[in-house]
Amino acid sequence: MLAREQLRRLDFIRTADPEPRPSGGTRLPEGGSLVLSNVSYSYSKQSQALLSDVNLEILPGDFVAIVGASGAGKTTLLKVILGLLGSTEGQVTYDGIPVGAFDPREWRKLFSSVLQDDIVFTGSVADNIAMFDPSLDMGRVMKAAKMAQIHEDVESLPMGYRSNLAEGLDSLSAGQRQRILIARALYKDPAVLIFDEGTANVDSETEARIAEAISCLKMTRIVVAHRSTLVDSADRVFSLSNGRLVRIR
Structure with a gap:
């Protein structure tokens, strides 16, 4: 069963269409601000928006936490930031330059992430x-x-x-x-570290030590979490509900 699933993944990667690469090859600047402007996302025109007019500015070195109920769209938001999903409206910019101007592979070099389906x-x-x-x-x-x-x-x-x-x-x-x-x-x-429930399987004492280590880093950090330890370490906390992102701390 496991081998069949891995073969399916490899076949998907092998047969997938190559990502479009923008001409010009805009180079990624160092230490830019990450800005989401009126970003919306839905699976189709007929489906309800998972993200609706999301606005967020993340400065270099910021530590930002995003909370919300399961299914609120937090993972979707992270995938839009990572360039794994394209927003249906609005745009994401880095140092004022739209994400679409960068080669997707170069864009992802900015990030390291711990996602829920990592292996x-x-x-x-x-x-x-x-x-x-x-x-x-x-x-x-x-x-x-x-x-x-x-x-x-x-x-x-x-x-x-x-x-x-x-x-x-x-x-x-x-x-x-x-x-x-x-x-x-x-x-x-990386320039930007992203956690999507990155400490969900870790006991609270160990999580506290990890949170302390992460809080001392100078890189930009964006975390999605339910548990308070990592959230409490963040500089700013936002709640995502009904597609809307609101600062709560």
């Missing part, structure tokens, strides 16, 4: 954290693991960071898998 791949712990980086830096791997509160767990494995993991197998707990995904996101040292 651990077959390979070593170190390779999973470094996302199979051919020039893997063990110092960075261990630094990211320590911030993600997974270092001690890894060190207790028979082969430490060289221990092999297998996708879909229960060699790790849900909390350990999630912390490896957090370490993966931190290893990249």
Whole structure:
């Protein structure tokens, strides 16, 4: 069953149409503000809008939390920011430049994310954290693991960071898998870090330590969370309800 699902994913990637690449190749500026202007999104013209006239300005280094009920559109909002979904109205800009002016692959290099459907791949712990980086830096791997509160767990494995993991197998707990995904996101040292319930499977004490580490980072951080620890660490908190984004703190 698992193998069939992975083959389906690979076939989807193989047969998918290539993403349009804008001519001109606008280069991504460093340290720009991320701005959503009157952004709306719906699956079709007939369906209810999941996002409606969303306006949000995120300055470099901001720590922003978004809360709301399940199904409110929080994940959709993050996917619009990441460029995985295109807004049906309005626009997203970076340093004043519309997202559409950038090569999608270059745009996504700005971000590291921990999304709800992220997975651990077959390979070593170190390779999973470094996302199979051919020039893997063990110092960075261990630094990211320590911030993600997974270092001690890894060190207790028979082969430490060289221990092999297998996708879909229960060699790790849900909390350990999630912390490896957090370490993966931190290893990249992105301009923008995004969490979509990124600590949902972590106990409250560990989550508090992760939140403390993330709050000290200088990169832009956008988190969706239900639990209070990560939200309390944010500089600004917004609520998404009925497609509308409203600041509540």
